[in-house]
Amino acid sequence: MIEIDAITKSYDQTVVVDHVTLTIEPSSVCAVVGTSGSGKTTLLRMINRLVEPTSGAIRIDGEDTRNTHAYELRRKIGYAIQGHGLFPHRSVGQNIATVPKLLGWDKDKTRARVTELLELFQLDPAQFRDRLPRELSGGQQQRVGVARALAAKPNILLMDEPFGALDPVIRSKAQEDLLTIQRQFETTIVLVTHDMEEAIHLGDKIAVMDEGKLLQFASPQQIISKPATPFVAELIGTGERPFKLLSLARVGKFVEPGSAEGDPIDISATLRDAYAELLWSGRAALPVSEKGQVIGKITLDQLSSHARPQ
């Protein structure tokens, strides 16, 4: 658990993070969202003391971070940034091994961990271990950046716009991979993004910042249905609200008995996918399938009722 308690950062007379208080539950994803200059990166960096707070406290599992050396904290906490920040003259394997090496892991253990991570991120170790970062595509470099951040099996992973430089297709794959890995390792993730769509998709909770202040800290559902201020509503985009609500729920929860015409949709699809398919094909209901078997249907009426605040 990360408890952020009235944390404040000022540079000279300018307050860039202003008395922010929030608690991030273990094994959850907290997305920090806001416009440029709102203090997101500064807030994130105060968690691993890359930036020292001016006042306030941060506790990790009850322990005040000021009681731990900053370098120890940074070895314990994974950190991945936009543009991945890989060391250009070190191989992929050496990049991933950075923190294990600092922690004094032996060679075999480190090599085994690098192999495990390369496989996890679908980068064939035989092919990629000895390449230099510049010999990889942007998406592959980004995966190495996240692999490096996870190398020493941190409980906490801080991510600053990790997918910012990726094209939409690779980005969405990278987001899915991250969620899979997060569930597998139960990592607590704090992720900075300026993209509300990404925050809604990845966050169990979303922290909305503006001018150094925390405007709202709530679930995606609550942020969309009950934005705390007009600024939060603006960030979501009023016209987008119904679709964003639909994107949070999966078809599986809303299956009705009966059948419908045409191609089925899988139970794992989002209600937004189902809605798009209904509109596109001009149908009022879709058959729903699970492992290739039709198990019921989902109707336009049901989707409409779910696209409103509950």
Ligand SMILES: Nc1ncnc2c1ncn2[C@@H]1O[C@H](COP(=O)(O)OP(=O)(O)OP(=O)(O)O)[C@@H](O)[C@H]1O
């Ligand atoms: N070392 C520093 N010295 C002085 N001002 C700083 C310093 N670091 C950040 N700031 C200022 O603090 C404010 C918040 O910066 P921060 O990088 O936290 O914002 P952000 O929300 O992450 O923005 P972006 O999305 O553009 O990265 C900005 O106005 C920035 O200019």
